[in-house]
Amino acid sequence: MKKLNLYAVLASSILFFSSCEQEKIASEEIQNQNTLRSQTKNSNTTKAQVGGKVMMQAFYWDVPAGGTWWETIENKIPAWSNAGIDAIWVPPASKAQNGPFSMGYDPFDYYDFGDFNQMGSTETRFGSRTELQSMISTAHSNNISVIADIVLNHNSGGASENNPYTGTSTYTDYDPASGLFYRSAADFHPNDYHSNDSGVFGGFADLCHDKTYVQDWLWNKPNSVAKYYKNTMGFDGWRFDYVKGFAPWVVNSWTDEVGGFAVGEYWDGNAATLEAWVNQSGASAFDFACYYRMKDAFEGNDLSRLQDDMLWKRKPMKAVTFVTNHDTDEIYTGKMLAYAYIMTHEGYPTVFYQDYEEWLDKDKLNNLIWIHNNKAGGSTDILHADQDEYVARRNGAPGLIVYLNDSNSRLERWVPTNWYNQTIKEYTGNSNWQPTTQGDGWVKIEVPANSYSIWSTL
Missing domain, CATH: 3.20.20.80 (Glycosidases)
Structure with missing residues (x-):
């Protein structure tokens, strides 16, 4: 459009x-x-x-x-x-x-x-x-x-x-x-x-x-x-x-x-409508359902909206995720959280030129691209979601845990992983912890205020 x-x-x-x-x-x-x-x-x-x-x-x-x-x-x-x-x-x-x-x-x-x-x-x-x-x-x-x-x-x-x-x-x-x-x-x-x-x-x-x-x-x-x-x-x-x-x-x-x-x-925020078009056309579609839910979450300050329906949850191999494009090209404070979301979840993520070259921190975006290309494999499980916190796990090898924080306070949370008795690290530089998972896979992770952390094996 x-x-x-x-x-x-x-x-x-x-x-x-x-x-x-x-x-x-x-x-x-x-x-x-x-x-x-x-x-x-x-x-x-x-x-x-x-x-x-x-x-x-x-x-x-x-x-x-x-x-x-x-x-x-x-x-x-x-x-x-x-x-x-x-x-x-x-x-x-x-x-x-x-x-x-x-x-x-x-x-x-x-x-x-x-x-x-x-x-x-x-x-x-x-x-x-x-x-x-x-x-x-x-x-x-x-x-x-x-x-x-x-x-x-x-x-x-x-x-x-x-x-x-x-x-x-x-x-x-x-x-x-x-x-x-x-x-x-x-x-x-x-x-x-x-x-x-x-x-x-x-x-x-x-x-x-x-x-x-x-x-x-x-x-x-x-x-x-x-x-x-x-x-x-x-x-x-x-x-x-x-x-x-x-x-x-x-x-x-x-x-x-x-x-x-x-x-x-196909500019429509209804995931079922997008899925129907994908099935009929055989092509991928831009995940406008994801786009609007991220706006609700990161601009509207309610991370529980990330539990809502999106194309990537229905057809992950046919969903092209994005934070903004040439028609929307908006700036809002939660944009880096949005990029952390699409780079750690299923779908084919897109980076917008001005976000990368002009508006946001290119080093942080490059870090997220690296994490996507090297760690973000397998299916996705949402481990926790409320207004301020969101935690999800990618189940591939090695997979990752992403922790999003929309509050003004540093947060900690115990989460279940697929790693057992393994030392893990945080890959964005937002934490210097290197905790070891328990025998049952549980581990405590942290996230700074108004930020994100992404965890995987060494």
């Missing part, structure tokens, strides 16, 4: 939505060039198995304009890899209606990555095609996968045309400079398939995924958007924007064609 303030500005020039059945013949020269790029790009790079470590959301809303962002990311990739990041999620990379100022969520030409002069610029807000492909290559050489942000629900920037489905003129004539994926009235809603659609977002032209023509260009054709992103540009996986706007089979069809890690933005 995206910030509505920008969409309100863009929507003023896009009053209606629709498209046309006929495909314009794409430029043979452009397609031949794309084929050559596809054959040569990233043929010998290595890519991490996404989901085993931690993902970085490598942008925030309104990153600096001027075409420098791909270079900014590329320069940080080696350090992120050393910290334990295995994937980076980047913003929508192709040319959008707002050209050099767009964050990419108003897509116009899916095949223009900063090399065609249209929509007011040649480069995108983030840079050129060359810079993007250099960044992807650097990520691969550092064993980091690159997750593309894919906007399939809507388009923006079409020219005005007579629309037979509305009887008016609508901005639905899409003739991209790349010569690929021409769209017009019959390819959007309303059309001969649907009179309207619940997926309309912000007044933008709403793609009709039931049309074979649209399906062919999005994922079926040899030079479809999906295959171009994967084979030509070198992307490894997909973050699907605003998946409430279209049916789950669309994501299934895309991944059936090109594979790769996939996660959907």
Whole structure:
């Protein structure tokens, strides 16, 4: 999803939505060039198995304009890899209606990555095609996968045309400079398939995924958007924007064609609803249920809310957990507690760029990433939860105990572990205790005020 303030500005020039059945013949020269790029790009790079470590959301809303962002990311990739990041999620990379100022969520030409002069610029807000492909290559050489942000629900920037489905003129004539994926009235809603659609977002032209023509260009054709992103540009996986706007089979069809890690933005705090979408789409989902419960717990000062339902408790292998993102980007005092929570619990945790690079203590975040990658295995048992205290155990090998404290006092608690007559230590530096567990596994641990401690074997 995206910030509505920008969409309100863009929507003023896009009053209606629709498209046309006929495909314009794409430029043979452009397609031949794309084929050559596809054959040569990233043929010998290595890519991490996404989901085993931690993902970085490598942008925030309104990153600096001027075409420098791909270079900014590329320069940080080696350090992120050393910290334990295995994937980076980047913003929508192709040319959008707002050209050099767009964050990419108003897509116009899916095949223009900063090399065609249209929509007011040649480069995108983030840079050129060359810079993007250099960044992807650097990520691969550092064993980091690159997750593309894919906007399939809507388009923006079409020219005005007579629309037979509305009887008016609508901005639905899409003739991209790349010569690929021409769209017009019959390819959007309303059309001969649907009179309207619940997926309309912000007044933008709403793609009709039931049309074979649209399906062919999005994922079926040899030079479809999906295959171009994967084979030509070198992307490894997909973050699907605003998946409430279209049916789950669309994501299934895309991944059936090109594979790769996939996660959907289904913005809903109900864990059962998220689980249903995951089951239907086959993809992972951002755990908005976890996000809202953490807000209740750490901003609302009630850690008992961490006992509530979340996607990671239902589908741990399909839950992508996060503390904040480009749409929320809030700061609150309990954020480090929230990161301690997602880094020690099941799910695939995501770090937000500004939290990591600007707002929070990078050393502490790196420590939590290390703990996640080296200690946080196995199922989860909640050992204690009340308004001020929360204790949970990961049951893997070696596993861990995490102790969260939202009170203004230092706390101690006896807890049951899976370690017997073993010396354990606290791995965040928030305690210098090295207690030995009893023969029955019980041990006393401590936690500072308004902080966390994480315990495991030596």
